[in-house]
Amino acid sequence: MPYNCIVLVKQVPDTAHITGQAMKEDGTVNRAALPAIFNPEDLNALEMALQVRERHGGRVTVLTMGPPRAAEILREALYRGADQVILLSDKRFAGSDTLATSYALKCAVEHVGDYDIVFCGRQAIDGDTAQVGPQVAEKLGIPQITYAESIEALEAQYIVAWRAFPRGREKVRCSLPCLLTVVGSANQPRPPSARRMMAYKLAATPLEYAALLEQYNEFESAAALDAYLAERGLQIPLWDADDVGADTTWLGLGGSPTKVLKVDFVVVERQESKELPATGEGTTILVRELIDEYIL
Numbered sequence: 001m002p003y004n005c006i007v008l009v010k011q012v013p014d015t016a017h018i019t020g021q022a023m024k025e026d027g028t029v030n031r032a033a034l035p036a037i038f039n040p041e042d043l044n045a046l047e048m049a050l051q052v053r054e055r056h057g058g059r060v061t062v063l064t065m066g067p068p069r070a071a072e073i074l075r076e077a078l079y080r081g082a083d084q085v086i087l088l089s090d091k092r093f094a095g096s097d098t099l100a101t102s103y104a105l106k107c108a109v110e111h112v113g114d115y116d117i118v119f120c121g122r123q124a125i126d127g128d129t130a131q132v133g134p135q136v137a138e139k140l141g142i143p144q145i146t147y148a149e150s151i152e153a154l155e156a157q158y159i160v161a162w163r164a165f166p167r168g169r170e171k172v173r174c175s176l177p178c179l180l181t182v183v184g185s186a187n188q189p190r191p192p193s194a195r196r197m198m199a200y201k202l203a204a205t206p207l208e209y210a211a212l213l214e215q216y217n218e219f220e221s222a223a224a225l226d227a228y229l230a231e232r233g234l235q236i237p238l239w240d241a242d243d244v245g246a247d248t249t250w251l252g253l254g255g256s257p258t259k260v261l262k263v264d265f266v267v268v269e270r271q272e273s274k275e276l277p278a279t280g281e282g283t284t285i286l287v288r289e290l291i292d293e294y295i296l
């Protein structure tokens, strides 16, 4: 039986390569100053959805809420195998905390409609709350399986999945439709396919048309470019708050009860260190010390 999967993905600052001023004075992340990447666990979520489609059939739709630039990860999702991608972008989403973000995403998922499984990453590496997936499930009124590592079985009405924790695993079964938040140990995400990169390199949202027209002067107008992309299935739909029927009082700063009062920077300082010889004797000393410190 085919399953329709929606994968929620987020473009995040590459927190492993921070340079310059990472935070703004108002306590929000200075995204413009940071390189942007596909949130790592969202790649695992996408891979799990692609594997469901390969085994059972169906469609994989990838959805992100973000600024115009977030279309970059949607193209990456197409290169990796997604059937359809959608950008949810609107100035009225700006400043949304997890409550407002999950509300906007819930509206968008309902607007896609006809879904069996919603996949999320467990956690985004910037906001780091791991709240969005569970909140979207709650707002959609569907069950959720957090920390999902693998799917053991999918039957018409239910899913059996393994959840992974630092100290063990748990097998759970729940009814469909449901939402899964996927952990990094779930799989090895497939790389972008060279063939699909050639096919989808021009895929664009209307917000990117001006840049494309500048780059490729064979298109006389935005309308000509639009017709070219439509013919080849390369238009990335752009949805705003009205398109998904969102109540704007629940969006943006106004719809966000969380207030960032202060951000502290943690400076990890080098502590006392000891050099041991790389010999059997050195190893013995190290093991003895670890036992004495109750680490081993």
Ligand SMILES: Cc1cc2nc3c(=O)[nH]c(=O)nc-3n(C[C@H](O)[C@H](O)[C@H](O)COP(=O)(O)OP(=O)(O)OC[C@H]3O[C@@H](n4cnc5c(N)ncnc54)[C@H](O)[C@@H]3O)c2cc1C
Binding pocket: 008, 009, 010, 028, 039, 041, 042, 045, 063, 064, 065, 066, 094, 095, 096, 097, 098, 099, 101, 102, 105, 119, 120, 121, 122, 123, 124, 125, 126, 127, 128, 129, 130, 131, 132, 133, 256, 258, 259, 260
């Ligand atoms: C007061 C306040 C103002 C903020 N203002 C801004 C702002 O102006 N701009 C800004 O970018 N952030 C802003 N943030 C941060 C924003 O709230 C979070 O980045 C966002 O809600 C996601 O939370 P998270 O990063 O903890 O995601 P998690 O809960 O850790 O993410 C879990 C999973 O949910 C899914 N997911 C999360 N976010 C998205 C998304 N946007 N689209 C699709 N799927 C998603 C992904 O699958 C992800 O792996 C603000 C936060 C606060 C508290």
